[in-house]
Amino acid sequence: MTNTVKEERLKKGLTQVQLAELVGVSRQTIFSIEINKYVPSVVLSIKLAKAFGKKVEDVFKLEAND
Amino acid sequence: MKLLLPHRFKRLGAAMAPLGFLLWLLMQKGYINKLLAYCFGQPVPGDDRTWFQLVNIVAAILGFFALLTGLYFIAFSKEKVEDEMVQSTRLQSFQFAAFLQIIVMIAGFLFVLLAGDPGEGGIMLFFVALVLLFWVAFIGRFNYILHFKYR
Numbered sequence: 001m002t003n004t005v006k007e008e009r010l011k012k013g014l015t016q017v018q019l020a021e022l023v024g025v026s027r028q029t030i031f032s033i034e035i036n037k038y039v040p041s042v043v044l045s046i047k048l049a050k051a052f053g054k055k056v057e058d059v060f061k062l063e064a065n066d
Numbered sequence: 067m068k069l070l071l072p073h074r075f076k077r078l079g080a081a082m083a084p085l086g087f088l089l090w091l092l093m094q095k096g097y098i099n100k101l102l103a104y105c106f107g108q109p110v111p112g113d114d115r116t117w118f119q120l121v122n123i124v125a126a127i128l129g130f131f132a133l134l135t136g137l138y139f140i141a142f143s144k145e146k147v148e149d150e151m152v153q154s155t156r157l158q159s160f161q162f163a164a165f166l167q168i169i170v171m172i173a174g175f176l177f178v179l180l181a182g183d184p185g186e187g188g189i190m191l192f193f194v195a196l197v198l199l200f201w202v203a204f205i206g207r208f209n210y211i212l213h214f215k216y217r
Contacts, residue, residue: 026147028216037216038151 003060006034008052023047070144079139086132093125137201163204
């Protein structure tokens with residue numbers, strides 16, 4: 001799965017810490033999501049999409065091997 | 067999450083574990099005897115004098131249980147922010163530690179099979195080391211992933 005969390009975060013002018021506080025997770029979680037090392041849960045995905053004002057499927061995309 | 071201790075226990079554990087290990091090591095190397103002999107102006111006993119032995123036993127028990135309790139505090143303390151990734155990493159680290167322990171246990175048994183019986187003391191030490199290996203591997207991997215790899 002790929003995501004555009006970093007791009008959307010930068011568009012909003014947020015730091016990783018600010019986004020983490022916004023959605024209630026640690027900065028390390030945001031970092032690992034951005035580098036595609038961690039796949040967030042449905043709840044966290046929805047929270048992130050809401051924080052960006054986007055749909056979940058616009059932020060997170062399935063890859064061919066998923 | 068209900069089984070986890072507050073975050074402040076992590077620092078307490080980080081202090082207790084090495085101090086406990088140091089005390090146990092000093093006892094094993096005979097430095098407790100040397101310290102007692104120096105403090106009380108007596109020669110280091112060649113035999114098992116009661117009160118020297120008693121102090122050594124107390125030091126060994128205190129040291130070992132301080133080490134175990136310290137490791138428990140470190141392993142089961144909450145992170146500053148407890149979220150799903152932290153919990154996932156905690157579970158993966160447990161699996162890693164269990165897998166490593168099994169591998170070392172099999173290697174140990176093969177070693178005994180090929181090299182011969184190390185004796186009761188050697189076997190006991192091996193099993194104690196095996197228990198410690200599990201906790202050290204779990205704590206090491208968990209903290210490495212959270213605080214170094216994904217810093």
